Amino acid sequence: MNIVFNKKSPLYIQIFEYLKYQIINGNLASGEKLPSRRELAEMLGVNLNTVQKAFKELERENLIITEMGKSSYIQRDISLISKVRGNFINELVNSFILEMEVLNIHYEEIVTILKKVMNQKN
Numbered sequence: 001m002n003i004v005f006n007k008k009s010p011l012y013i014q015i016f017e018y019l020k021y022q023i024i025n026g027n028l029a030s031g032e033k034l035p036s037r038r039e040l041a042e043m044l045g046v047n048l049n050t051v052q053k054a055f056k057e058l059e060r061e062n063l064i065i066t067e068m069g070k071s072s073y074i075q076r077d078i079s080l081i082s083k084v085r086g087n088f089i090n091e092l093v094n095s096f097i098l099e100m101e102v103l104n105i106h107y108e109e110i111v112t113i114l115k116k117v118m119n120q121k122n
Helices: 011-024 037-044 048-060 078-102 108-120
Strands: 064-066 072-074
Touching: 011 048, 011 078, 037 048, 048 064
Parallel strands: none
Antiparallel strands: 064 072
């Protein structure tokens, strides 16, 4: 795992977000077994409680399933992962639109800017 930690947010949130992105992007496959909490804590050089908090958030969002006393797995129900992905995308877009409104940038200008940026990436 290539997590680069920063000081802006708690470590468990950074681990949670990293794993969430990996799941909703399909980099971690449905049904895939995750390392144990202890293994992941050692891999990342963080406290076990930090990883436990991150896993709790993933469970809360139904992205992982943990069998009591056993391993954790990526959610097998792809429709649930799709729903989380859709909600995440909507949150990003709404946040972007709000920021543009604060800057008094209107729809047509946003579309023009997006097209220009996307064309530069291709």
